[in-house]
Amino acid sequence: MTDLVEYYRRRAGEYEVIYAKPERQAELARLRQLIPDRLRGRRVLEVACGTGYWTVPIARAAAEVLATDISEEPLRIARAKRLPEGRVQFRLADAFAFGASLGSFDAAFAGFWWFDGLAATRKLYLAGVAARRPSLPFLLVDVACFAIALASSPAASSRDCARRRPSRSP
DSSP states (O other), X not given: OHHHHHHHHHHGGGGGGGGGOGGGHHHXXXXXXXXXXXXXXXXXXXXXXXXXXXXXXXXXXXXXXXXXESOHHHHHHHHTSOOOTTTEEEEEOOGGGOOGGGOOOSEEEEESOOOHHHHTTHHHHHHHHHHHOTTOOEEEEBTTBOOOSOBSSHHXXXXXHHHHOOSSOO
């Protein structure tokens, strides 16, 4: 895990380059509308928020957001963004070791966290979340699976993702 944390720390300044690609703009515009709509008025746990690209539109719609990441460097960038006053807190936290101390939420979000090296752990991760909080609605969006429906549970999010997997990556 230390290598992974170091990888994210070193690349924090590059995270959002992917969002500037012209071929992604139509889908990103759609997601920037749909994701906040699904999380409107909720208390959201954002898993692996990185530089806060998705934190910004979520915070405009959600009642509260706790944005977490395993590395301080991307959190530093996220904290510098213009966010609605009093709605967002940032916390250094390992998504694989969340405890009850994070608080109470009525939705969770993970956006574009999974890359090829972690994709195989998606089902295992969501099963772990489901075991701890079985009814927590979980919105999962990644490059292999644009699962934009807010699932009724982490387990349902994993099933939705498997059903929606495109034949080629976007």
